[in-house]
Amino acid sequence: MNTSINLKQRPVGTPTLDDFSLEELDDNFILKNGEMLLVSKYISVDPYLRGRMSDAKSYVPPFKVGEPISSGIVAKVLESKNENFKVGDFVYGLLQWKEKQVSNGEGLQKIDKSKAPLSAYLGIVGMTGLTAYLGLHEIGKPKQGETMVVSGAAGAVGSVVGQIGKILGLTVIGIAGTDEKIDMLKSDFGFDHGINYKTTKDMKAAIKEAAPNGVDVYFDNVGGPISDAVLFSINQFARIIICGAISVYNKTELPMAVAVQPFLVKNSALMQGFIVSNYADKFPVAIKQLATWLGEDKLIYRETIVEGFENTPQAFLDMMDGKNKGKMIVKV
Amino acid sequence: MNTSINLKQRPVGTPTLDDFSLEELDDNFILKNGEMLLVSKYISVDPYLRGRMSDAKSYVPPFKVGEPISSGIVAKVLESKNENFKVGDFVYGLLQWKEKQVSNGEGLQKIDKSKAPLSAYLGIVGMTGLTAYLGLHEIGKPKQGETMVVSGAAGAVGSVVGQIGKILGLTVIGIAGTDEKIDMLKSDFGFDHGINYKTTKDMKAAIKEAAPNGVDVYFDNVGGPISDAVLFSINQFARIIICGAISVYNKTELPMAVAVQPFLVKNSALMQGFIVSNYADKFPVAIKQLATWLGEDKLIYRETIVEGFENTPQAFLDMMDGKNKGKMIVKV
CATH class of the missing domain: 3.40.50.720 (NAD(P)-binding Rossmann-like Domain)
Structure with missing residues (x-):
């Protein structure tokens, strides 16, 4: 069994829980070559997602009604037929709000748990x-x-x-x-x-x-x-x-x-x-600088961590309402 | 006899003729070494002058009430005790709204009548x-x-x-x-x-x-x-x-x-x-390019020329009201 969180309808004004739906999925994961099965560990909820819930023209295309929302997610590789990722690896990327999903690895990057806590890859070093x-x-x-x-x-x-x-x-x-x-x-x-x-x-x-x-x-x-x-x-x-x-x-x-x-x-x-x-070419230099400052204790960060996949919509609403301190993250 | 146009009072909202005064001056021009006597030929009236008529903080200081307004002016040298300028030279610079005035030459540049009409130095090549x-x-x-x-x-x-x-x-x-x-x-x-x-x-x-x-x-x-x-x-x-x-x-x-x-x-x-x-270091290159295009007939310009020094305030008001086509200039 798997679960996704979908955009049920486009919010008008302030979003509410009614704009989201939890869907039970009867997924049967059979991997093709190059694919892997991921399990979501941490989900980022961000203000810009509100824009994608509308259908106005913007720099990222809108979410589709009835389909899963996506955002920055840290996931763990459960099974892999992709030579670049092995079972147990942690990855970060733009993924769907699903407990489990299949990916071909495109747009994902491996992250190192020893350099910073997993959730930090959605925040201070993300x-x-x-x-x-x-x-x-x-x-x-x-x-x-x-x-x-x-x-x-x-x-x-x-x-x-x-x-x-x-x-x-x-x-x-x-x-x-x-x-x-x-x-x-x-x-x-x-x-x-x-x-x-x-x-x-x-x-x-x-x-x-x-x-x-x-x-x-x-x-x-x-x-x-x-x-x-x-x-x-x-x-x-x-x-x-x-x-x-x-x-x-x-x-x-x-x-x-x-x-x-x-x-x-x-x-x-x-x-x-x-x-x-727009500044992707500058990411490596910037991440290095951020990690250095973090290591030197010159940067500290706050997280508000909400537990439970099903609470992701509420976490998003709370973040929009300013209830978080620092980065708002859902721990699956 | 000489004449100046002064800021009589700070305009509130849209300026009117009442905000300006014409003053007869009993000037007695005796030049010191380094000075010269100028007679105004063309006066530029520009939207930014409206800002200087108010006393709000801005990038140029406000005009003083009871004193002459100043703007870009093309003038001719009538007498000179300044070795850089001789009688008959034409100059451009920020000068006062006066028929005649004394200057030490600071901030003035000599202009060449043969390269462009005098009024163009207030506009297309100015x-x-x-x-x-x-x-x-x-x-x-x-x-x-x-x-x-x-x-x-x-x-x-x-x-x-x-x-x-x-x-x-x-x-x-x-x-x-x-x-x-x-x-x-x-x-x-x-x-x-x-x-x-x-x-x-x-x-x-x-x-x-x-x-x-x-x-x-x-x-x-x-x-x-x-x-x-x-x-x-x-x-x-x-x-x-x-x-x-x-x-x-x-x-x-x-x-x-x-x-x-x-x-x-x-x-x-x-x-x-x-x-x-703010871009004064780029003026020489820009003037050269503008003059080249002008010489190649790739650039044309329009002027609305108003005759008579005493009509300068009205010319300013008309310009603010959009009655000009191209650069609004007063011919003294």
């Missing part, structure tokens, strides 16, 4: 770390002594961005939605300042106060009113990395915002959308 | 041409076969941008506000398509129709609803040059717009504010 590192390097181009603001700072990517900022000698200001998260940013991740956007009445003033010299780099995971407020503090030649816009993913109407154009032209500032997969 | 050329090259990075949209296309910068686009092998779509301007874009400047935003009900649909392969480069002179509409057609890796936001310069309230962040992240697109003075 897409999360790569997104933080490459977004900051390739677009943010930070220089020692500059000031950086990170929104969604307590999230998986945000917490890594802030730590890398500190390693590089920046003043780092994190924005998050609970006092507990703000404390964590400062005490655990070494952020210089934290702003709780849910309890702060005047975000514009709070950012100005935290960044008296203005903002040189803004790593934006959220969009919406928080990002509007940051605009008022940007410096000449500021760089704004648009890594996500979680605040609008569930919106059914076209979101309006403060017009960015006057701010960009006044400050010769740059704003660029960042999608990690 | 800041206008440089803005078009460098904005497009440095941020737009156009590639043959791509599609470009230009807003404010019948304006000084826009009409040059479109022509350079055609030289470089792009499909060029211009947006302007009268049918006469649209005709001019296509018949005189070689644009492939023109959209009259004042008579087009659904700009989003009109842009999609004119750019069936999507928009790779958007040279934005206007901001506002026109720029909102372009977002829906941008391609992956699109580059948006924010050269101006004339649609909001007169706004007293903070302008709202469609949130750009989701569009930028979905398309890995870039949006960057462009200010020509």
